[in-house]
Amino acid sequence: xxxxxNKSLKEFNQYGVDINAKYFVEIKNDNDITDLINSGYxxxxxxxxxxxxxxxxxxxxxxxxxxxxxxxxxxTIKEDNKFVWIEVNAGEDWDAFVKWCVENNYQGIENxxxxxxxxGGAVSQNIAAxxxxxxxxxETVNTIDLRNGKxxxxxxxxxxxxxxxxxxxxxxxxxYLITSTIFKLKKEIDNLEISYFERKSRYGSLxxxxxxxxxxxxxIQDVSKAVINQRKKKLPSVKEYGTCGSVFxxxxxxxxxxxxxxxxxxxxxxxxxxxxVYKKEGDERIEEYVKIPAGRIIDELGxxxxxxxxxxxxxxxxxxxxxxxxxxxKEIFNFLEDLRKEVNEKYDVNLNYEINIY
Ligand SMILES: Cc1cc2nc3c(=O)[nH]c(=O)nc-3n(C[C@H](O)[C@H](O)[C@H](O)COP(=O)(O)OP(=O)(O)OC[C@H]3O[C@@H](n4cnc5c(N)ncnc54)[C@H](O)[C@@H]3O)c2cc1C
Numbered sequence: 001x002x003x004x005x006n007k008s009l010k011e012f013n014q015y016g017v018d019i020n021a022k023y024f025v026e027i028k029n030d031n032d033i034t035d036l037i038n039s040g041y042x043x044x045x046x047x048x049x050x051x052x053x054x055x056x057x058x059x060x061x062x063x064x065x066x067x068x069x070x071x072x073x074x075x076t077i078k079e080d081n082k083f084v085w086i087e088v089n090a091g092e093d094w095d096a097f098v099k100w101c102v103e104n105n106y107q108g109i110e111n112x113x114x115x116x117x118x119x120g121g122a123v124s125q126n127i128a129a130x131x132x133x134x135x136x137x138x139e140t141v142n143t144i145d146l147r148n149g150k151x152x153x154x155x156x157x158x159x160x161x162x163x164x165x166x167x168x169x170x171x172x173x174x175x176y177l178i179t180s181t182i183f184k185l186k187k188e189i190d191n192l193e194i195s196y197f198e199r200k201s202r203y204g205s206l207x208x209x210x211x212x213x214x215x216x217x218x219x220i221q222d223v224s225k226a227v228i229n230q231r232k233k234k235l236p237s238v239k240e241y242g243t244c245g246s247v248f249x250x251x252x253x254x255x256x257x258x259x260x261x262x263x264x265x266x267x268x269x270x271x272x273x274x275x276x277v278y279k280k281e282g283d284e285r286i287e288e289y290v291k292i293p294a295g296r297i298i299d300e301l302g303x304x305x306x307x308x309x310x311x312x313x314x315x316x317x318x319x320x321x322x323x324x325x326x327x328x329x330k331e332i333f334n335f336l337e338d339l340r341k342e343v344n345e346k347y348d349v350n351l352n353y354e355i356n357i358y
Contacts, residue, residue, distance in 0.1 A: 001032040001035040003024070006021075007020060009024070009050075009066065013053035013057075014055075015243070015327065015329070016323070019061045021062040028070050037144075037148075045064040048066045050068045051121030056355065058358050059358065069091050070091040074089065075087055079187070085139060086101075089119065089179065090123075091119070093118065094119055095113065101185060106185035107189050108132070110192075110223050111193055111224070112128070114232075115127055120177075124166055126161050138181060138182075139183065152176065189220055206226055241325070246294075246354050248352060249294070249353070249354045250271075250294050252289050252290070270290040295319030298339065301339075308335060321336065
């Protein structure tokens with residue numbers, strides 16, 4: 001284990017923002033973790049746990065220690081006729097794991113293909129796409145408490161999953177380093193999730209995509225391929241742009257507010273909040289709310305495809321910010337704050353960030 005000083009993080013964040021971390025350390029095994037805990041740095045410095053940097057915006061140098069878990073490897077720990085339990089270490093590439101599961105006919109994450117992420121980042125962010133959520137296949141999460149070096153295993157419930165968040169992204173952010181996760185996937189394929197569609201989309205539904213190259217009954221490989229095809233058509237490629245995908249969460253508004261917004265924003269879709277698995281427990285008024293697509297509102301304001309300096313909202317997907325990788329973190333942040341202000345002033349809607357901002 002080597003603690004580096006004044007390390008540039010340009011290569012470690014998807015926007016390619018060139019800022020320095022006061023200290024930077026890569027963790028490759030249990031010994032590295034022990035050495036890091038014993039080094040004393042974690043007691044006196046601010047901590048930031050960094051995955052593959054696909055959901056992080058740095059606006060200034062990081063005054064503390066960046067810990068990057070490059071813990072690799074996966075193993076099948078148990079299986080029966082119906083399910084398989086696989087333990088995957090935090091530094092593994094999420095998309096490579098999805099591909100491997102699809103090849104092996106393990107069902108549960110085929111719709112989450114092509115999302116750039118480490119395992120640790122995906123588990124912390126509660127990634128979701130095309131009707132699937134990572135939280136639905138997580139059995140337990142193994143961690144190290146960076147305050148004292150003690151191991152702690154979180155059950156799915158203890159991860160406190162909500163929309164694009166978890167205990168690791170919210171109240172215990174940068175305290176528990178995820179070392180590995182146990183996923184429970186199905187071996188008997190049933191009920192493939194192909195219901196996803198967007199009302200105002202030029203790309204058709206997931207089912208349209210499937211029909212274009214496959215025949216029923218669809219296989220898990222077909223569904224994953226359809227998702228990848230759709231994503232390639234409408235999402236920015238990290239090879240071409242600096243991007244972290246969607247920058248804001250889709251807001252939840254009252255049905256009354258939705259109806260009034262629909263009068264000025266054509267084809268504004270709404271999703272029933274009561275169907276969302278991560279609705280707030282105990283909220284009796286949940287049926288009064290709907291979730292609406294932030295991208296449609298941003299599009300309506302004319303941001304889609306319009307560059308300002310080094311930054312734009314992507315021409316094919318208005319919720320994704322893209323840069324030419326020459327933007328500073330401040331330029332990106334100021335652009336987003338102006339956009340949020342405009343949405344708030346024009347439509348009285350508050351946009352919350354999905355990306356982590358430092
Ligand atoms: C083109 C593009 C498309 C995308 N599409 C989607 C999508 O469809 N759905 C979706 O949900 N997201 C999407 N994203 C967002 C992004 O891919 C996810 O948020 C991803 O999970 C981030 O993982 P990461 O490893 O890069 O984490 P980072 O960005 O490095 O970190 C994200 C958060 O996770 C924490 N973290 C990372 N590793 C650990 C660990 N080992 N222990 C504890 N905490 C940790 C960090 O502290 C931080 O809070 C997209 C991004 C891009 C660039």
